[in-house]
Amino acid sequence: MGMSDEHLHLHPSTRRFADEDAQSRIRRIRTDRWIGYARAEAVLAALEDLLSFPRRTRMPNLLLVGPTNNGKTMIVEMFRRAHPGTAAEGNDDGMALLPVVKVQMPSGPDEGRFFGAILDALGMPFSPRDRIAAKQDTAVRVMRAAGTRMLVIDELHNVLSGSAMQQRRLLNLLRWLGNELQIPLVGVGTAEALRAIRSDDQLVNRFQPYPLPLWSDDEEYRRLLSTLEAVLPLRKPSHLADTALAARILSASEGVLGEMIAIIIRAAVRAVDTGAEAISARVIEDTGFIRPSERRRVAV
Ligand SMILES: Nc1ncnc2c1ncn2[C@@H]1O[C@H](COP(=O)(O)OP(=O)(O)OP(=O)(O)O)[C@@H](O)[C@H]1O
Ligand SMILES: [Mg+2]
Structure with missing residues (x-):
């Protein structure tokens, strides 16, 4: 013994x-290790539920809001890892599948950098000189081909670091992206992220806030x-x-x-x-x- x-x-x-x-x-x-707790498990269950939601024109979205250093990124990272991509070789049509794509809203955000972040997450090479429309087309096409069923946008509050004009354009873009791909969007950020979403009447109705309080x-x-x-x-x-x-x-x-x-x-x-x-x-x-x-x- x-x-x-x-x-x-x-x-x-x-x-x-x-x-x-x-x-x-x-x-x-x-x-590093994952420590489970009830609130995190509830968020993971809600994300799971969203992922299995049937495709429709108006998809529900989720906004994980909480103070800094309080476990938000850990939760969405845990979720992403639970739904890893499958390599191209394993699939009939030779296309890699990526059900959950997770990006960070760039600081000093504009559409070009945002689509750049998505292309990075997809492992698609691009040139910073590419036109926004070209990046947008590629991002949408690749997410469709990869069977992406959820787009997670961490640090969503960074939207507010842009000018009023940029903020408006990005929020419009999020709305467009959700409609176009017919997939749920998951926003992650501090209370400021909620403020950003609330500044857009149409978005606020589509994002269900999930608080992760102190x-x-x-x-x-x-x-x-x-x-x-x-x-x-x-x-x-x-x-x-x-x-x-x-x-x-x-x-x-x-x-x-x-x-x-x-x-x-x-x-x-x-x-x-x-x-x-x-x-x-x-x-x-x-x-x-x-x-x-x-x-x-x-x-x-
Ligand atoms: N479920 C968990 N299990 C183990 N450690 C955790 C867990 N959640 C958070 N932590 C610890 O807390 C730290 C902060 O978590 P995290 O990075 O997810 O915070 P955040 O809410 O995303 O903060 P920020 O808003 O600054 O990005 C992690 O680096 C990790 O050490
Ligand atoms: Mg974080």
Whole structure:
């Protein structure tokens, strides 16, 4: 019987790592991983639902809105990976299929750069000197041929970095694109993205907003802490979901998911380094974590 039988605070798939040396465990702690939580699962289900929606002239669209660093991109990236493209060789007509295309709205956006971003995502070479109409034609033709059934536009708030004229043109373009391809559009961005969509009467009716708000101390938050604790190979239980520790992490992170995860990962690394083997308020303190709002004030 090995030591690993004892680590009941860990997820069964993590237990076997608890006996590894510090270096390997720290590498594991720092490795990107998907942590599921109810709200993310609900968004993924809504996206799944959209993807299977029958084609029609007016497709419903979705707008994932939330503060920065709060897990929006992770969700759509997770979704895209769940619907990978299939290589050309596998298909009868020799055309690669790409059901979900994900792009970022360029900052300083114009139609040319936007279509450039789509062509990049499709792996289509183009020259920056190509006319907008040519890029647009190619983008639409290739998405049709690739059987694209959803277009995800991250950083949609970047629309607002253009002039009033450019904003109008881009919003018109989104409306046109959805109609032309008859596929749902998924916008992702901060509250500013919602503001941009709301400036267009026709678009606002077609985008169902999905908020991804800051976290507060509730059951879902406590569950997230327990999930995280179970996948970090520390040898002792930290009881992250206990009231005092949960409150400490929430206040340091100011309710931002990415911050919560960063705090816990830093503390877990420190817990391995120092041999403490569990995260405590003290360990978190010792990592010298700076709150996001303070960080913005730090002079450089
Ligand atoms: N489900 C998750 N599982 C694990 N880590 C996550 C998850 N969601 C978010 N994170 C962590 O939070 C960080 C920020 O997430 P993400 O990049 O998705 O935020 P965002 O809302 O897109 O922010 P921005 O508006 O600035 O683009 C990620 O780099 C990752 O470390
Ligand atoms: Mg993002």
